[in-house]
Amino acid sequence: MSTKVSEQNGTRRSFFTWFSSAALFGSAVISALANFVFLKPRATYGQPSRFSIGKPDAFPSGARIAIETRRICVAREGNQIAVISTTCTHLGCIVGVADTGFACPCHGSRYDQDGNVTGGPAPKALPWYQVKLAPNGELEVDTSIEIKPGSYYNV
């Protein structure tokens, strides 16, 4: 009889030990994760992803104009306009815009006019961003929306 009671006590005690340890450990893990939530900014102070780049007339046909502050290149062919990122997909350097395409000064990645990789370590093509005419007649770019390469916007 007495052994049975002590065994039961043992089970109960070990249960409580296990349970409280798990609760303590769990709280520690949650507190640690909460710190990461705190560290992850909800709002950034960087540039807005949607911005105007001016009237379509500013980009004559055949032009490939880099807007360095926005890290984009505006290419126009006839009525077709495309906005291509100039942030190298390799390590985030800014690629140089040439007539033949793009070239990264950091690790020698090269892209063709449409942003497809033609050489170097870049793992993927330069993304194309959404561009359209805003009601005020200016072109509006949204770098948070990537579109399929080759899909031009007609002005």
Add this chain to the structure above:
Amino acid sequence: MSVKTALAEIPRTIWTSIFRHSLPSSELGQAQTSFTNFFLHVHPVKVNRHTLKATYTLGLGLISFFLFLILTVTGVLLMFYYVPSTTQAYDRMLDLRGSVAFGTFLRNMHRWGAHGMVIAVFLHMCRVFLTGSYKRPREFNWVIGVFLLLLTLFGSFTGYLLPWDQLAFWAITVGTAIAGYAPVVGEKMRFLLLGDNTVGQEALLRFYVLHVVVIPLAITLLVAIHFWRIRKDGGLSRPAEADMAPGTEALSVQVMAAPIELKPAEGKQSFGLMGLVRGPFTKVGNTPENTVFSWPNLLMAELFVFILTVAAILVISLLFHAPLEEPVNAMHPPNPAKAPWYFLGLQELVSYSAFWGGVGIPGIEVAILMLVPYLDRKPGGVGRWFAKERLLANTLFVSFTLLNVILIIIGTLFRGPNWEFVSPW
């Protein structure tokens, strides 16, 4: 006692309340000095003669530690003038150079000290490996050492951004982009580290906090554990014969070193001794010993290394200036844009494959480094440089290290504009 004598004794009373012992004149005094002084009690009372052999340790651990001290002192001084703001940081660098007394010199010391610490910690790791010192019971201290190496690199890396010049900005842009290649968590990690999508004010503030608070505290804690474990793991590694007094025969030591059998008493135990010593290192068995008092032998050796380290940093800081390039221009990366030199081996690999160079290979390297003492458990060859028994392990380590060094040299000297191969000559 008259008032006069009582007053006259005040200075002495104060002195003895701080320092309990006068300079030691006996062996007991030598022991007490190491034992009762807060700053000295990290030392054992006596150390093995082998521990003091300069050709064995090359003083590399101490050099690393002293460089950390120099970096802490110069770093705190620099903090009095630095502002982690994108609009002010660079101007503060110019102020350090132009209008702060010893500003340039302190910055030089901090910069070269940081590079020196990366080199010293790395060489210290090589020493520990090539002497087989990570073997039982020192396995875990090796792991702590690997963490310290990583923290040293991370500390140096976070400091790299703070001058906010072109070198800083693009090195960190490239370096954090490498981190972004880690699977699943890579992009999130990068965002968390930078506090934004690109390197900017948030990144500067975060790197500053990491650099001046988080990393130094982590290093301090781990160094404390590292030193503590040296003591608890039986002092610095040494060959078995180092524990014999000169002229003692090996056979007698075999007999003396027989471990004392301890049988746990049923239900009750008594610990009459100060502690129980395990293994063949029992002080009972090892007399006569091959040890000397830490005061003054170990202390003098440490002081010598300290003076040497400080002198080297002073001379280098007088001769060479820490670089400061143009202020940040986020539109124009320099060509080529290079990471800090100790990451250029990685950048070289990254120019072949971003994932493997930036994450895969370094990840595997760090994992292997941490597992070294658990993979190579064969006893023997401990406490000697390039022991014959360890030919395979040492060869692997040296080739692996040389490969990394060669990649760093290629990345540093042989890569020019567009990361194309150039000749430095």
